[in-house]
Amino acid sequence: MVDVALTKDEQARAHRARATLVRKLTEVGALHDPAWRQAVAEVPRHVLIPHYFDNGGSTTWLAVDSANPDQRDDWLDAVYSDRTLVNDLGTLPSSSGDTPSRVPTGSSSLPSLVVAMLEKLDVQADERVLEIGTGSGYSTALLCHRLGSSNVTSLDINPRLVDEARGRLAALHYTPTLIAGDGAIGYPYGAPYDRIIATCGVTHVPSAWIRQLGAGGRIVAPLDGTREGGLMVLDKAAPDEVTGRFDAMLTFFMPMRDDPDHPWGPARGMSHTARGCMAHDGTTDLDPSTLISDDHDWWLFLRLHLPGATFGHTLDPAGRRDGISVHTTASSAIAAFAPIGPDEWRTTQRGAGRIWDTVESARRTWERLGMPRRTRLGITALDDTNHQYVWLDDPNGAYSWPMPL
Ligand SMILES: C[S@@+](CC[C@H](N)C(=O)[O-])C[C@H]1O[C@@H](n2cnc3c(N)ncnc32)[C@H](O)[C@@H]1O
Structure with missing residues (x-):
């Protein structure tokens, strides 16, 4: 089902806006690869994000909907700008009896971040990709455009998002394997994957990903956290091991959570x-x-x-x-x-x-240590999660710290 049909004028506007987005993402250094450029130019993001929530910097979220004539222009501008657009809100229970707060639990990530991460995935035609965090389905659509739907599997813990993404992707003639489930366990039935990309933050490398990644494979996954901005780029080193470094690029993602109803992922509260x-x-x-x-x-x-x-x-x-x-x-x-x-x-x-x-x-x-930059930090992760480490400069050097972080 397509939620959004554009008028002829809007179609022309969307077409131009996509071309502008490609130019901007190229200018900021996020987009280099002609194949990804073509994907951004051709995938209609507006179909995947018929509405989103905006808070304008406050704590109150307002729905912006393509179906509302007063919001239509803003909506079309927003979906083709380099903006993260929140598409799902969760409720944080209040301990003090105040109104419970609403916090983002799903979004279509910043396009410049999405494409930069896709480029770091270094995927080649016909390779098979597992994506953790379908969300709006926009990054899934880019992957389908590049690799063909049969090479793309995507999971999200939120069944509603998966259902909505399935309908909207089908309207674009993309039919990837979409699963509602916990990304931490991956999807063994489609393994081995050449690449695994996560668009939610993790504290360690789930063992299932290491096992489901084929020889020569790569994992690109953000570290959970609000200030650290860590992005791990890990290559398969042995059947049970991946190793790599933190990338220079900063990424801030919502956490991977094991409970669809718990917005904040792993417990972080003070006991x-x-x-x-x-x-x-x-x-x-x-x-x-x-x-x-x-x-x-x-x-x-x-x-x-x-x-x-x-x-x-x-x-x-x-x-x-x-x-x-x-x-x-x-x-x-x-x-x-x-x-x-x-x-x-x-x-x-x-x-x-x-x-x-x-x-x-x-x-x-x-x-x-001379205020080491993040690229001096590496990660070695075995599929036995008791053996996952971050190290400085050298896996066998003097400084290492255990994961999960
Ligand atoms: C930043 S959004 C995804 C953005 C998406 N790739 C896009 O382009 O719209 C993060 C997503 O991760 C999902 N998520 C959180 N925990 C998860 C888990 N354990 N397994 C799978 N998905 C999860 C959330 O429901 C949310 O939709």
């Missing part, structure tokens, strides 16, 4: 145990405000030391940010921005570990 624990007050000579930087390489390095940690701010009574907070499921720490002496800031730590001390030692190590 009650940590909240109720006695506070250990102390001081630090590491200025907490310097940590809130845009240096994503630092955040990635820190993530290696504090898997699953969440960072935020503390607020003063007037609602201004006055400190940094960090928590894992077992521990928490805050460090105040206001110095209490020369090079001295106050910290409070609770729970099973002193996690501010970990932040501090990670920062010292990072500085001592």
